[in-house]
Amino acid sequence: MVNLTIDGKQVTVSKTATIYDAAKEVGINIPVLCYAKKLLPYGACRFCLVQVEQMKGRLIPACTTPVSEGMVVTTTSEEIQKVRKTVMEFLLVNHVLDCPVCDKGGECDLQDLAYEFGSISNRFEGVKFDLPTDEINPLIERNMNRCVLCGRCVRVCDEVVGYGSYSFINRGFETKIATAYDRGLNCEFCGQCVSLCPVGAILPRPFKFKARPWQIKEVDSVCGYCGNGCTVTLGVLDNKIETIRFNDEIGVNDGNLCIRGRFGYAYVNHQKRLTKPLVRKEGQLVEVEWDEALQVAAEGLSNAQNGQGVGILSGARLTNEEFFLLKNLAKTIGTDHLDHSGGECYKGVSEGLNETLGVKASTGTFPQLESCDVILAIRSDFWETHPVVGMVVNQAIRRNDAQLVVVADKRGKLTKLPRARTLLTKAGYELSILNAMSKVLLDEGLAQVDGLQNLDAFKAALSEYTPENVAQQTGVDADLLKDSARKLAGAKKSAILLAYGLPYTAQSKELAAAAANLALLAGIPGRAGSGLYLCGEKANSQGAIDLGVLPAGNGLGAQQMLTAAGEGKLDALYVIAEDPISSYPDRQMVEQAMDKVGFSVVQDLFLSATAEKADVVFPAASFAEKEGTFTNAERRIQRVRQGIKSPGEAKTDGAIISALANKLGNTLSFTGEAAIFAEIGKDVPAYAEFNYHEIGSQGVVWGGETLAPTRRNLVSVSAEQPASADYHLVTGSALYHSGTVSVHASGPLAVMPEAYVELGREDAAALGVNDGDLLKVAGNGVEIQLKAKVDNRLPKGLLFAPYHFGNAGLNKLYRGEAVVAVSVSK
Amino acid sequence: MSELLPQNQLDEFKAKANCADHPQELIVDLLRAIQTECGWVPDHGIDLVADVLGVLPVEVEEVATFYDKIYRYPVGKRVIHVCDSVCCWANGSEDVLDHLQKTLGINLGQTSADGLFTLLPTCCLGACGEAPAMMIGLTTYGPLTPERIDQVLAEIREEAGG
């Protein structure tokens, strides 16, 4: 720690702090323009100049100068103010002053500083910039006439996002910020540059001329899409979310967002939102009053006693409190058939991790990733499923020289990061590579084997997984594989990342177990700073596991429920916050289940394909319309806050579930989410230590920063041989979408409007296919047509199609296998 | 790609980049090589550099547009850089420029109708003892008089014509 004096106040700060940080510590605000908390010090704008007694003769930039013992700092004086005012005048010489029509007006740093310094007149004259506005994309508008060249957009895109859309071009007075060849912005549209621009140079187009900043009510909540759990600030005007804002002061994940969080909010305001309950009458779904719908549903569910009773399928976007109520409802109904997210994909956590480590969650937290030396990411799609964790990985690489190793069947953004090493495998063989890496550690004596159970059997089971064998099988270089294993074992702090979700169903448990075995041998679980991360696809995937939204006892899992329903053995299905027909593997099976089941209730935001087949449809509330908690993929429990009222008569899932339980005779009632949260603690001990009202802006992490394993058991798992064919199809997440909800959001749709099948240039050339051509893809006896997207991400023989677009019917082909053998033609 | 760089040079750069710890350090060399071949650096030249060195096109662009001896726009066969820094200015660089503009019929920043000359300013060439000076290609000429300028231009025209 270092002691210094700032404006007469004594400050003690860490020796890595800058003068700016130290001043902030004691409540002294030094004006800045180019400084941003999450970016490296820059020092370009020169607003933050201060006097330091020990460095007389010049003014010192507070934002780049580290503190030193005994420093005496003055942050304002006549001289300093003069210099700052001059900087302001310099900036305003060429800056267009179109504040009246600039959306930034009211929260513009330049405007605020000009006001502070009283810069009314300018003693200088110059030509105002007259550059064309960049409006080539639908989401982000760039007006470089308003730019102050602080470089925050350039830096965040590089340092944090790792995309590198922007750079400075030209020089001196002609310096400007440009995109590649100055052709306009075409990027992944995370909007981090929008969030960081201190002036009106980069603005969100959907929000243009919608409201003045001071008219907007800000509500901090949690993004409703993926398990990353980023803080979003809802910008609300007249009960409508007009924009999503950024908060690096209080937010989780440094206020970083991806396109989904930043621009994917519009589904909440969508005109097609369900606003009234529907009941099927004479074959048609018709709008009815709540009481009638509840009555019909309650009767339908209580009458479902002939066969195997009622099955409940939930999505992972309910709050923890709603999950609790749902479990309660299952008890009231008297069914053990309760499951979520298709029932298979999460088994890596509920079974894989449980059998190896005795825990059912990631063992580390996301901020710890940034200081890892070696990071092993399984599947390059990790960036697509959890973009903001991807940003942390990027920061670990750029700021701390971390080595990234990616085991994947295709290239992606992760594989393009600096010094990233890609073990590009034939599709479906990730598990073999992990096994081979485990074998390398054991054979070379690098493994930490103390206290590991089942070591001998595990060693024996690995005999076939020599690096050479696996290399031959997968196409990965054996030496690279060995060296990667050594690096992982040799690291001071290391991490293994694996995402799961509906499109990643095959061998979910086995793959996670293989990752956990490797993690155990590399000494990762339980070691501070290191972690094995299994990250769920949805906002509350972890909460669903924690609360046990799982089949109880002999209860049926999702797949079994659907099979039973299809065979006419299940009496009723209650589907919540999920559209299985669109998103579950094996569409025919789901359709048949919905057709054959005696009675079905669907509860969702939209009249989904599944809802269309239901007997009763309840209109549900979005994440922006409810209170409660989500638990993200690093075990962080965060408060979800209501920003707007639901449209029409839509109700929260919790309210609907409670009302239904009442109808079914359950008299239990809770006054508010806090009471339910307290109740959760009785069932889930890890939650018991927290009080709902004390969950702050950073949330609370159950199990601590490093979750200690309760067992260290090696579980032998072997790879299934994927089917062999000329072409293999894999599915997964695309960066721009999440599940099937984002296809109702105009932002992501503007960038990725429809389904496609991606193929490499080599295959495209062989097939004579160009970008945008319609391709026939046939497999599992079904043929579908998809638009071709040609690029150089995929190796020969591999096709990729994202699973978000239900109408494309991808899940007619995909039945949960790792790869689908397909034939392709034009 | 062949019109950007002869194959052997391209191979050489690729080989160098492959074994270099920091391939990016070759950016300026590669840009200069492309310029020597093409006269300037077109957009696909930026792409080529990015590709060979494994960096993003914007990372090449921000470097390429920084230097004044890298041309990101088409120029004449020979670029005349007239020094306008203090020593040359004090010795009549404005007259040199006037003479060049009149003789070539172009203003600063323009290219002569025959496509042979582009006229650009430059800061000090380190030929202060021979002021006023100009640089054409990698050759510096000074001290300049109208006669000397005419002579240099004539030599270059002859070289280009022959």
Added chain:
Amino acid sequence: MNDYPQVLFKNRLPGETVTLRSYEKTGGYQGLRKALKMSPNEICELVKDSGLRGRGGAGFPTGIKWSFFPSKAPGEKYLVCNGDEMEPGTYKDRQLLRADPHQLIEGMVIASYALQATAGYIFLRYAYEECAQNVERAIAEAKAAGYLGENILGSGFALSLHVHRSAGRYILGEETALLNGLEGKRPNPRAKPPFPAQRGLFGKPTNVNNVETLANVSHIINHGPVWFQELALTIEGSGTKLFGLSGHLNRTTCFELPLGIPLREVVETYGGGIRQGRAFKACLPGGASTPYLTAEHLDLPMDFNPLEEVGSRIGTAGVTVFDETTCMVAVTRNLVQFFARESCGFCTPCRDGLPMVSWLLDKIEHGLGNHDDLCLLAKQVQNITGRSFCALAEGAMGPVESLLRLFEQELKDHIQKGQCPFL
């Protein structure tokens, strides 16, 4: 005609470049042989004792700079020679590398040994292609003779040298911008700290010295610090200096002269006096960023301290002389225009401030200025000096500050007459 001892230019012949053989004949690489028998620390101490100060403009004592270098740190360490000679009025390094490039090579090997650097880079500006070829030839010759490469002269010390050809921009002369340039990044200056000695080229400890500075090293080793100190005419000074003369002089060539030589002698004896028999009005003593000297300074010894005492700097000792018919407002405007154009555009005072100073000077030069503009000009010198990210903008204010100090009447005449009085 030069009666002073010649050290750096002793082998210099018009139109020729010294080969390894002739360099060796006059004692070349003896300094290296001697140095390799010393400890790195002894060399640093010797250079410190010699009083050698950086010849690139800033004049920081070389031995002290070297003593800050973490020579014992493991891993790669670099020595970089700054040959981006772009300060207007400066062409000494070009002369040196034209005439005798082996001095640089020998100096770099000794310096690298003293710093325990593992590789060296010689950064040369675009216009100096001839120098680049000379240096490359010298490197090849030195390598063949065992002065470079693995196990130099059997000492076990190894060094490789690389030539980097730049593509033109003044800011590359700033050492951290130069490092970015070498790395192939956009050559903006870097924040200090960390200083290059801690985190320089490719993030490794790096020492940057000017061509002339490094060329002096072998001579210091060969003849000792006392000899070097005695080369200067001032008591506290050390060594000779290459003076590149330019402007309105009869003779505008580069001379090696002792530090401390009176300005008058430089102008009259070596420069051959002012052209057309005119009177001396002013000069830039060491490049475009050094404040003017006037006739009252003609008897000043040209050395670091005496010039600093009168508010100027010796800089690169590129002396640009202006005769009595020169408008100093116009000269200053030309200089500020140069700096404004060469600004990298990173920080506000330099990028947006220098064009405004240029605008003010232009206004005054054209007779459109008023008294307020003079005040504003004076204020801007204060508001820019010491406020920018690197030294470029501060350097630009050197001539402006001295214009206001030394030529106040000339500025006022512009305003009163409503036009430039020299028209």
